[in-house]
Amino acid sequence: MITDENVGLFVDCIGVKSDFRGGGVGRMLMHKIQEWASVKGAIAIELNVHEFNRGAISFYRKLGYDTVSQKMSKLLDGARAAG
């Protein structure tokens, strides 16, 4: 767990062009990120992924990531009309 005493790296978002998915590019990207994080002294990598993005969740789980928290959201009345 990342605390005030240690440091973690946050991955905002990664993407592989659709033509190249399923060929190991995403795994290689995350591996490079992990290598860089280790060199920088990070003790963990954290990231957010939308609940509906089941493919990405499977991808991250394959790479050893576990769910440590859940972000919750509620769409307010009128939000669609305002958007």
Ligand SMILES: CC(C)(COP(=O)(O)OP(=O)(O)OC[C@H]1O[C@@H](n2cnc3c(N)ncnc32)[C@H](O)[C@@H]1OP(=O)(O)O)[C@@H](O)C(=O)NCCC(=O)NCCS
């Ligand atoms: C998620 C994403 C980055 C994966 O990249 P990729 O190059 O296709 O992934 P890889 O080929 O390196 O796959 C690595 C492992 O994850 C698995 N995996 C990848 N995508 C998967 C999916 N959609 N469903 C289930 N498993 C998946 C692969 O089967 C592979 O496992 P294996 O080594 O046992 O065969 C890519 O699908 C993508 O860009 N998606 C759109 C953007 C996105 O959702 N980004 C993440 C959220 S911000």
